[in-house]
Amino acid sequence: MPISTVANPQHFTRNASAALKDPTLQRALQNVKPGFRRKRAAAVAKLPEFDQLRAAGRDLKNHVLEHLDFYLERFEAKVNEQGGQVHWARDAAEANQIVLEICRAVNARRVTKGKSMISEEIGLNDFLTSHGIQPIETDLGEYIIQLRRERPSHIIAPAIHLNREQVADAFHAHHGPYGFTERRTEPRALMDEARQVLRRQFLSADVGITGANFCIAETGTTVIVTNEGNGDLTQTLPRVHIALTSIEKVVPTLEDVSTFIRLLSRSATGQEISVYTTFSSGPRRANDLDGPEQFHVVLLDNGRSGMMGGEFQDMLRCIRCAACINHCPVYGAIGGHAYGWVYPGPMGAVLTPHLIGVEAAGHLPNASTFCGRCEEVCPVHIPLPKMMRHWREREFERHLSPAATRFGLGVWAFxxxxxxxxxxxxxxxxxxxxxxxxxxxxxxxxxxxxxxxxxxxxxxxxxxxxxxxxxxxxxxxx
Amino acid sequence: MSEARKHILSNIRRGLQRGLLADLSRVELEARLTHPPRNIIPARAQLPHPEQVALFIRMAESALATLDRIASLAEAPAAVAAFLERERLPMEIVMAPDPELAALPWAAQTALHIECRAARDGDKTSVTPAFAGIAETGTLMMLSGPHHPTTLNFLPDTHIVALRADRIVGVYEEGWDLLRAQSSKMPRTVNYITGPSRSGDIEQTMQLGAHGPLRLHIVLADHE
Incomplete structure (x- = not known):
């Protein structure tokens, strides 16, 4: 059964009104504002250099984009040098096929997964399932929504739309076979239950798939950032590690990634640094006692190279921290599912029309009050409101706006x-x-x-x- | 899929309105990779060494790691045993097969059962050394290798790390300098670890011990 496709970006207006009338969702969304916003502000206040770091982050990403071909080729050469393999994928179908072939080559039946938005973007779970391979999400939030057959509603807190009662129901419905027959509702008890169930999956998986927040050209290294440690168990225990990432994630050096590490967690969760930042270079070495025997990196394009040189190139600086989402009044009111696709909030409103077409996602850039908070908190200074305006112009030029809007604008223009x-x-x-x-x-x-x-x-x-x-x-x- | 590779790279170059990079810019970019410039370095960790150690302790504890300070590494076995007793944990550890760690007086801790190997399911407590401590965020820097299996950092419920104070540096960049001085190659895995594992995925309420260790305990030795 494929993931629920009830929400669809074409029905944004309808989705948004439904979200506003959903009391359970509204209760869950109350957690966004005090949590993320307050913690980010506190973390930023503790680091006087934060604004200088933001400017440095913006400049570094611009430097990378201007030389993206060079850095990608260097990254690939360094991965190869260490016995890893880089696979290039033009689109979702190619990326899925690459992952499937790697899995088939080792007769994989079960795959554990760290959190990866690229995996969501290409619909990997449904694809693997339809080919007889069982994917198991191991990030707690991703695991919960996998059990509920939902999409993430937030790029770093995928289950933020849920309350503990719903989590309790999901676990109660699925954990019986593991000996958990009692329905428990305490977050601590739920966490322990998930820890025990997923431990068995980590130990029995044939392939581990993670994302990568950064790819370091200097060393041929992929980097993941997590708090749970699930990404590390995912990539350390199975025989094969696949890092799924996209072409704009490359950074030149270890010094440069240090700058982004200082920006990422503070902007995302308001932590000084996430609990685990892990740098992976190639497969296990000759005398290592653990680690994967194979290391693969899948580099996805999926429309990103088409953003180079145009008015949306700046969007490729995004490091997926979700600060724009956490500070968006529209997201705060309706949550992520109303956006109908993988990336919600301001960054999603800019990126989604690129990835699935302005015909399908043209409504999303309208989901903005243009308050400008997203740009103010962006760690790499992406001019998100300006880009949403670009999309609105394109939607209008291509006669995709509703008749009433066009009529109204026509009258105003007259x-x-x-x-x-x-x-x-x-x-x-x-x-x-x-x-x-x-x-x-x-x-x-x-x-x-x-x-x-x-x-x-x-x-x-x-x-x-x-x-x-x-x-x-x-x-x-x- | 070399066709995909060619397609993506030529699309990028089309967007940038150029062909292959000119040799001159290539030389500049190579130089930047060989001699990586530092970017903005936070002032908070640019301190005399004793204050860096104090900052490391403060930051590690605010990330919910616990810490015991001992005079020399030789006291580490006793400190480990005392910690296990205090926390009412079983007197059994899985230890990294690290020569410096192995040379410590473990035999004196007669109640302590020790195995040197990678971690397995069911292991309660691991003891590992750290490559460095990074003061700016209280972060431990761990390298994988024959003496340092990565699973010890993640599978057991409790992770105890023995760290010498002279391995504490100010900022991330100094950690990379230490690594470059030791080897021209990256190990398979470098782990930055800052506090015990946690998750806020249920109602944004933080719970420790998500998938990795529930407890991270640092035994910090002032001298060798």
């Missing part, structure tokens, strides 16, 4: 090109709105704007129009 008419219409409009408002200056019910007034009052225009004030200022200055 007046905007005729300043005298615009002034008259603006004055008239303001006058009408004032007449419609109550004594408190608020409009409770407005035809054609019910989408607004059903939820909240519309403040009526007060005083003079912007153009009147502007003209008065000019007069006063001269």
């Amino acid at each position: 007046f905007a090109k005729r300043p005298k008419l615009y002034r008259i219409a603006a004055n008239l409009g303001a006058w009408v709105l004032r007449r419609l408002s109550g004594r408190d200056g608020r409009i409770k019910n407005l035809a054609l704007a019910k989408g607004w007034t059903v939820w909240r009052d519309l403040p009526a225009p007060q005083g003079r129009t912007f153009q009147q004030q502007w003209a008065a200022r000019r007069r006063a200055q001269s």
Whole structure:
């Protein structure tokens, strides 16, 4: 059975209203704001160099992108030198096929997995399952949503949309065969149960698949960052380690990765550093007592090389920390599933139309109030609001916006090109709105704007129009 | 899939509006890889060594590691036994087959059962050395190798690390310098470990001991 496809980016508006009316989801989302935002702010306050590091991170990523071909080739050569193998994949289908062939070559039946958004992007779990290989997620959050047959709703906290009762139900439904027959709800008990069940999986897996936050060109090393240690058990115990990653994750040197390590955890969870940062170079060495016999890196493109040189190249700087998601008022209100695909929030609104097409994901860049918090907290200064505007323009140019939006913008453009008419219409409009408002200056019910007034009052225009004030200022200055 | 490789690289070059890199820029990039420049280094760890040690302790403890300070490494076996007793843990350890560790007076701890090997399922406590300690975040830097199996860092419930204070450096970059001075090659695995394993995936409430160790205990020796 494939992962639930109820949510779809094309139905963003519908998904969002459903999310707003879902009390369980709304309760779970209360955990986002106090958790991530407060912790990030505290961690940043403790490191006076944080803003300098952000600028350095931006410049380093720009340097890499300008020389991406060079660094990728160097990374590949270094992996080969140490007995590993790099596989290039143009798209999801190629990446899935590469993983399948590696698994088949060792007759793998069971695969353990560390958290990887690339794996979500290419739909690896469904693909492996359909070819008779059982994938088992080992990150606690990923494991929970795998049991529930859901997609992650957040790129670093995949089960953030769930409450403990739902986790308890999922474990109770699936852990009977492991001897856990009692339904437990305490987070501690749930954690211990998952630890015991997954321990058996780690020890019996044939292949371990992880992501990679960074690929170091200097040394041919992949890097994972985790708190649980699941990624390490995943990649150390089985015979084969596959690191799934994408072409923009390459960084030049160990010094450069140190800069990103300082940025990543602080921006993500507000930790000084995550518990485990692991650097993997090739398979186990001749006299090593443990470690995998094979080391494979899958480098996925999936549309990223097409972003080079264009107005979206800056998006390739993203280090997937989720700070933009954690600070987004839209994400905070509706959660991740409403976005309908793998990457939610501002970074998803920019990336998703690239990866699955503006026809399918054109709504997502509209899910923004343009408050600018995402850009303010981005550790590599990605101009996310500007990019969302680019997508809106493209959506409009390609006649993908809804008829009402196009009509409204058309009317506005007609007046905007005729300043005298615009002034008259603006004055008239303001006058009408004032007449419609109550004594408190608020409009409770407005035809054609019910989408607004059903939820909240519309403040009526007060005083003079912007153009009147502007003209008065000019007069006063001269 | 060399076709995919060619396609991706040529797409990148098309985006950058150039062919192969000019030789001159190639030389510059090679030089940057051979002599990696340092980026921004946090001032917090640029301190005299005793203060770096103090910072390491503070940061490791704030990441919920526990720490015992001893005068010399020779006291490590007694400190390990005392820790196990205090925590009411079984008097059995799996130890890294490390020559420096093996040379310590373990025989004096008659109650302690010791096996030197990689970790197995069911092991309760491991004892390993660390390659370095990094003061800026209280991080242990561990290298894999014949004497240092990686599984000891992850499978047992309790991980005890013996560290000499003179192996504590200020920042990550200094850890890499130590490694480069020792070997021109990377080991299969380098682990940065900062505190015990944890997860916040259930209602954003932090629980220790997710998949890796529930406890990380550092035995810090002021001298050899």
